[in-house]
Each structure stands twice: as structure tokens, then as C-alpha cells.
Amino acid sequence: MEAELAALAASGATALVGLIVSESWDRAKSGLVRFFGRRTSDEVADEELQSELEELGRAWAAGDAAARERVQAGLRRRLEGIFQEDSEAAVELAQLLSAVAPDASRTFVNLVGGGVNYGPAFQGSHIHGGITFHVQSALTPASDLAVRPDQVPLVTVKYSNRRAELAALDATLGVRVERPGSVAVDVLDGLPGVGKTAMAWRWAETAQERFPDGQLYVDFAALRDQVTPMTGPGADVSEALAMCLRSLPGGDIGMPSSLLERTNQFRSRTANLRILLVLDDVSHPAQSAR
Incomplete structure (x- = not known):
């Protein structure tokens, strides 16, 4: 179980780093503030995410891979703690990331929950029966x-x-x-x-x-x-x-x-x-x- 949580946290941290440096960040930020705020407060979570955004910005400008890895490691530790405290947190994060950045979060979403995929695409070596598709109706x-x-x-x-x-x-x-x-x-x-x-x-x-x-x-x-x-x-x-x-x-x-x-x-x-x-x-x- 510990190994599974660590793998989920690592994949989630990778997805978050990709999201933070993407154009989808503004749409995702409020939801992530609420998600991380469960352990501290929305104000603290907002400050932490803003600090990570700025650090990644400096790392990107300077080509500093070590700084990027530090941010990712910090996110991994926070996610692992949240997943340990709340068994449904990984599913909640997968839903949030799928809604705002499906491309950046696909690997993480595929790891979550075993059997439920919230994104528009799925990659897996073996897919068995009991598959249900929920398709939004087209605009009329x-x-x-x-x-x-x-x-x-x-x-x-x-x-x-x-x-x-x-x-x-x-x-x-x-x-x-x-x-x-x-x-x-x-x-x-x-x-x-x-x-x-x-x-x-x-x-x-x-x-x-x-x-x-x-x-x-x-x-x-x-x-x-x-x-x-x-x-x-x-x-x-x-x-x-x-x-x-x-x-x-x-x-x-x-x-x-x-x-x-x-x-x-x-x-x-x-x-x-x-x-x-x-x-x-x-x-x-x-x-x-x-």
C-alpha cells in the first residue's frame, strides 16, 4: 500500500509541475488551493503554490533542472501525506486535473483507483469487460x-x-x-x-x-x-x-x-x-x- 501511495504521489507531482507551467494553470489554481488547503488553509496553500510557480519560473529561465526537481519533490511529499490521510483524495485530484489539463494528467489518472478513467483517453496494456462510457451530448x-x-x-x-x-x-x-x-x-x-x-x-x-x-x-x-x-x-x-x-x-x-x-x-x-x-x-x- 505504501508503495502504491508513493507511486501515485510521484505521478501526481509530475502532473502538477507540468500543469503549473502550462496555460491551464489559471483555471486549475483555485481548485488546487482548495485541495491542498485541507491540510493547512486556503491562504497557506495559495502562498505555497504561488511560491512554487515563481520557483519554477526562475528554474525554467535559468535552465536549472535541480530547482525543478526540488519543487516536484516537495509536491510529492505533500501529496503522499494527503493520500495517506484521505483514501478518496487521489480520485478527487484525478477528477480535477482531468477537467483542466487532461494531457498533462493522463498518466496519473490511469494510475488512480484501478478501473476508473476520468480523461478523454486511456492507455493500458490490458482492458477487460465492464467498461462504461459517459459521453456529453453535443451542443445544439x-x-x-x-x-x-x-x-x-x-x-x-x-x-x-x-x-x-x-x-x-x-x-x-x-x-x-x-x-x-x-x-x-x-x-x-x-x-x-x-x-x-x-x-x-x-x-x-x-x-x-x-x-x-x-x-x-x-x-x-x-x-x-x-x-x-x-x-x-x-x-x-x-x-x-x-x-x-x-x-x-x-x-x-x-x-x-x-x-x-x-x-x-x-x-x-x-x-x-x-x-x-x-x-x-x-x-x-x-x-x-x-
């Missing part, structure tokens, strides 16, 4: 959003002037385009503080009826604060796409992990929708060229 037209996304913030003070610029936005973005798949783009540029963001918010408020499928909003200034050496270039764009996909029909179902796959899925999900997408504080062409 009836599964459209229960709530129309309305994410662009409101201007909370009296707004005046900029009539010519607002009229220009009406002319370029407000006309219903008949050709399917058409995308109209307008760029507001100028010195910081001249009111670009407020004008975009104001126009979105007055144009809600022109976009019956909703309005999406991404603030790249906030996303850039989340970029670390581990996430690398493009991480803010990838998370921006994830935010938008969660607000579109289908939500988190089948959320890809790569930037390219998220880009393609965003195009597919918005193909027949008329939506407004406001990208605030764009600093690089790639942030608006998807």
Missing part, C-alpha cells in the same frame, strides 16, 4: 447562451463631446453587414488619458441593439499583469480568447489549451453571431489580429 441550437454577454463597462459619469468620433464609429461599426463572416474593425488611438476607453464604453452602450448576440470586453492591461517568464509571449492573447470562449455558447466545454486551437474555436463559435468585441489597452498587433 437550443443550447445558446442563457444570458447574453454584456461585458463592456458603463460610463458612470456624465459624458459629453466626441460627437464626431462617435458618429464615425456609427458609420464603420454600426451598419449591419449582410455578407456572412464579415468583420468590421475600428481602432481608437491617441495619447494616454485623452478618453479612448471612455469613448469606446460610451459607444458600446448606445449600440447594444445593433449587436443582438452580445458584447465582449478584454482589458489587456489587466492580462499583462498575469504574464510570467513561464507563460511566455502570447499568454495574454491566449487567456483573452479563453475569457471570450467562456462567455460564448458552449462555455468551457472542450476548451483547448493552445493559442492556435482557441483561435480556431473562437472563429467557429462566432461564425453566425453578431457581436461587439472591445479590446482595451492593446499594445501589440497580434492582440487584435486573431
